Amino acid sequence: MGVMRLGYVHARVTDLTDSLNHYHDTLGMQIAATAPGRAYMKAWDEYDHHSLVLEEGGVGLVKLGYKVEQPEDLDVFEKRAQQFGAITERMSKGENLAIGDGIRIVLPSEHVLELYHEAEQTGTATGTLNPDVWPRDLIGVGVPRIDHCLVTTEDPVLLERFFAEVLDFRPSERVVTDLGDHGDLLGSWMFCTNTPHDMAFIKGPNGKLHHFAYQLADWSEILRAGDLFAMDDVSVDVGPTRHGITRGTTIYFFDPSGNRNEVFSGGYQTFRDFPTITWTADQLAKGIFYIGRELNERFTSVLT
C-alpha cells in the first residue's frame, strides 16, 4: 500500500523541436513516443514507458503522475482525497499513453496530480539479465531517472496536510518563519520513498512549477552536466553547489521554454521514522544554497 514514486511530469513547452534538443540532445532522455504536438520521453534507467510528457503551447506544469503500489490503493486514496475535500475524478486506461486507470486529483494548490498503478513497462537501457552498469550509447548528460518536483502553493500548511493525511508522505525538512507557535510554514520537503524528497513545495502562487529534477550519481556527474550546459548554451540559474536542505548537490537550469530543471545527486536516506529537520527563515539562504548562502531574486520569482 502506498505511493511508490514520481512517475511522470507533464509539462508545457513553447517549441517542441527546441525542447527535444534540450531533453534529448543535452540531457540524454530517449524519445519513447511522439504524437502531434507532444513527445513522451524516458531516462535510461527507468523501466516504465515514459517519465516526461512535453506538450507544445505555453509553459509550466500540466500535471504530475505518481505511481501507487497496488490497484486497490487507488480506491483508498480516492476516498481519502474526497474526505479531505479535494476534487477528484477517475481516469481511464489510455487517457494517458501507456498509463492505466487512475485517479485525477486537483490539489489544494490547484496542481493536478494523477495516481495510477499500471504503466506499460518498456525496460531500462541495460535490461534485467546480467546487465552492464550503464549503456554505452548515452547522449549528453545521460540522466538515469527523474527524481522529484518542487511547486509553489499559497497555503503550504494545507498542502503538507494533504500529502501527509491523504498520501502518507512525510516531511523530511520544513522551513518556518519562527520556532514558536506563531511561526508560518514557508516550505516543506516530503518523501514517500527513501530519498529526502519526492515532492516539495514553497509558499508562492498556486499552480506554478518551480522545478523538476533528475537524479545523477555523484558530484562529478553534476560538474560534467555543468560542462555540457556550457557547451550547449543552456541557461544556468545556480550551481554547481549544494543544498543545505536535503544535502544534495545541484545545478538549477532552464529548458528552452524557461521551465526550471535540476540535476541532483546525493542527499541522505529517509525512513518512515525519519525525524523532521527544521530550518528557520533567517537561515533559508543557507538551506537552499549551502555554500553561497545567498538567494538570488530568481529563486522565488522565476516560476512557470
Next chain:
Amino acid sequence: MPVLAVDGTDVVIATRAGEPILAALCRHGYAYRFGCRRGGCGMCKVTVLSGRIEYRVTVSAQILTSGDVQAGVCLSCRAVPQTDTVIRLSPDDTLRCVAPFLAAAASKPSFPPASSKE
C-alpha cells in the same frame, strides 16, 4: 548592426545580428533584472520606446500577453532589435554596470547613428 539605447541612461551599444537585447547589454557589461533568459518567466520585460524588434523563437502568449504587445512591452531575453532601438526598463528596475572593463572596452556608437535612415 542596430544600435540599442537605454532610456534615462547614457548607455548606447551596438548589437550583433540575431542578438537579443538582454544578451547585448550583458555582453557590454550591463545587467538588470532577468530570470530564465528563455522567455518563460517574464522578469526581463522592457518597453520598446522606438525601433522594431523580432522574435526568432516562439514566445508564449501566456508570458507575453496581447496587452504587453499593444503597450510595446517585449521579452528582452528573446527580442532581437531589427532597427535602432530605444528601450525603457520597468520603473522598479535599474540598469547596473557590473563589468566596467567590458563597458569601457566597447566602442560607443552614436545614437541615432549618422547613417541611420530609419
